[in-house]
Amino acid sequence: MDFALTETQEMIRQEARRFAQEEIAPHVKEWDEAAHFPRDVFRKMGELGFLGVLVPEEYGGAGLGYIEYITIVEEIATVDPAIGLGVAAHNSLCTGHILKYGSEEQKRKYLPKLATGEWIGAWALTEPTAGSDAGGTRTTAVRDGDHWVLNGTKTFTTHARVGDLLVVMARTDPESLNSPKKHHGISAFIVEKGTPGFRAGKHENKLGMRASDTSETILENCRIPAENLVGKEGEGFKQAMGILDGGRISIAALGLGTARGALEAAIEYAREREQFGRPIGSFQAIQWKIADIATELDAARLLTYRAGWLMDQGKSCTKESAMAKLMAGEVSVKAAVEAVQIFGGYGFTKDYPVEKFFRDCKLNTIGEGTSEIQRLVIARQILGRLDRKK
Ligand SMILES: Cc1cc2nc3c(=O)[nH]c(=O)nc-3n(C[C@H](O)[C@H](O)[C@H](O)COP(=O)(O)OP(=O)(O)OC[C@H]3O[C@@H](n4cnc5c(N)ncnc54)[C@H](O)[C@@H]3O)c2cc1C
Incomplete structure (x- = not known):
């Protein structure tokens, strides 16, 4: 679907598609099996501007907007959601945090390295006991003269092991943890790789998104x-x-790519695979699956573009980005599950790409807020905080 992309946006989409086909597609299976993070590919993506999509040119970025960003993540995820996840986490989380909230000095120091892929960024909010309830952060930061001293363990940090720079949330007001104001006692810090006392711990052996660290x-x-x-x-x-x-929005784009990759594979197979003397795509049961997924995928894409457009206009989009993420994440699961079904027994093997989409897709309903939390965010935006009214 073109969605009235401008000529430049369409060129960017084509460039991302070409890159994904040439540089990623031949290695997807190997990286997945070895749980290998392909650092070289990220370096190349940095050269193309894919790792600093939203960063202004003055800080070494591509200076583009969310619509372009969505198309890039979608195109990469259509080929390999695990690489799409890395692009999303690097751009939106670590780089995005410094871009949006960093001082001028921090921006000048770190953004050029992140935007060009010289450095890989990580962002650590989640802890073993503070996932959806991130306000329960227990990692501490204590001021000591000209320094802060950080202690704690973060879990599920994308790029903790391969990254060069970390933005980490830590509690600076220890009294606040068990108070109603627990959210106000947390601060954000930049930690460079190599800082004594900072290291990556357990590397997760995951169901999917295995090429992502x-x-x-x-x-x-x-x-x-x-x-x-x-x-x-x-x-x-x-x-x-x-x-x-x-x-x-970036995880919604990841969902779009995951769903499209699964759908495209299923369409091709439905045209070629014959049973009862005709292509399985001629059976209404298969046609309806494909029709439903294609329709829901387009709906998810429209929601994602709307959220991206609002972002580009500088408007609030808390509800809209949660809606896009909820819809695209859930569609990606449906698309991957149905694609395996359309492939029958072959979908259950590693000879075809759909089993990997089946494993990768589940992250889209979990990472950066589960589907349940997206519904909570959407409902609060619509109804307000009824739990705090009494
Ligand atoms: C591959 C991967 C990469 C990740 N990358 C990062 C990263 O880079 N940085 C980072 O900080 N985090 C990262 N995460 C963490 C991710 O954001 C969390 O896993 C997610 O927010 C859920 O937290 P949790 O796993 O602790 O689940 P929990 O919060 O324990 O949730 C368990 C279940 O309870 C449900 N639940 C919880 N609270 C409610 C509620 N109030 N109402 C209804 N249902 C509820 C959840 O929806 C879920 O179904 C990553 C996770 C994965 C798997």
Whole structure:
């Protein structure tokens, strides 16, 4: 679907498609099986501007908007959702956080390296006991002269092991943890790889998205300069929620790509595979599956573009980005499940791409807020906080 992309946007989409076909497609299976993060491919994507899509040119980025960003993530994820996840996490989370909330000095220091792919970015909010309830962050940051000292464990950090720079949320007001104001006691910090006390812990052996590095972040008396605080003390949770508005658009785009990759494979197979003397695509049962997925995928894409458009206009899009992420994530699961069904027994083997989409897709309903949390966000935007009215 073209969705009235401008000529330039269409060129960017074509470039992302070409790159994915030439540089990623031949290796998808190998990277998945070995759970290998292809650093070289990220370097090449950096050269093309795919790792600094939203970063202004003055900081070394491509200076593009969300519509272009959505098309890039979708095209890459159509070929390999695991690489799409890396692009999304790098752009929206770590880079996005510094771009949106960093000081001028922090932007000048870090954005050129991130936007060009010289450095890979990571962003650590989730903890073993603080997932959906990220306000329960227990990692601490204590001021000590000209430094902050960080202690704690973050879990499921994309790029914790392969990354060069981390934005981490930590509690600067320890008293706040068990108070109603727990969200206000959290701050955001920048930690560079190589800082003593900062290391990656357990590398997750995952169901899907295996070429994406997901590891623990361990902080043990990690001393960072005071100027590595991002924005003001106590604003970290608010900043993180602001970052997730954009992040959810990128995971929605990831969902679009995952769904499209599964759908395209299923369409091709439905045309070729014959049973009862005719292509299985001639059976209404198969046609309806394809019709439903194609329709829901287009609906998800329209929601995603709407959220991206609002972002580009500088308008609030908390509800719209949650709707896009919810819809696209769920459609990607449906598309992958039905694609395996259309492939029959062959869909259950590693000889065809749909089993990988089947494994990868589930992340789209979990990462950057589960589908349940998206519904909670949408409902709160519509109804307000009824739980706080009494
Ligand atoms: C591959 C991968 C990459 C990730 N990358 C990052 C990253 O880079 N940085 C980062 O910080 N995090 C990352 N995450 C973490 C991810 O954001 C969390 O896994 C997610 O937010 C859910 O948290 P949880 O896993 O602790 O689940 P939980 O919060 O424990 O949720 C468990 C279940 O309970 C449901 N639930 C929880 N609360 C409610 C509620 N109030 N109402 C209804 N249902 C509820 C959830 O929807 C879910 O079904 C990543 C996760 C994965 C799997």
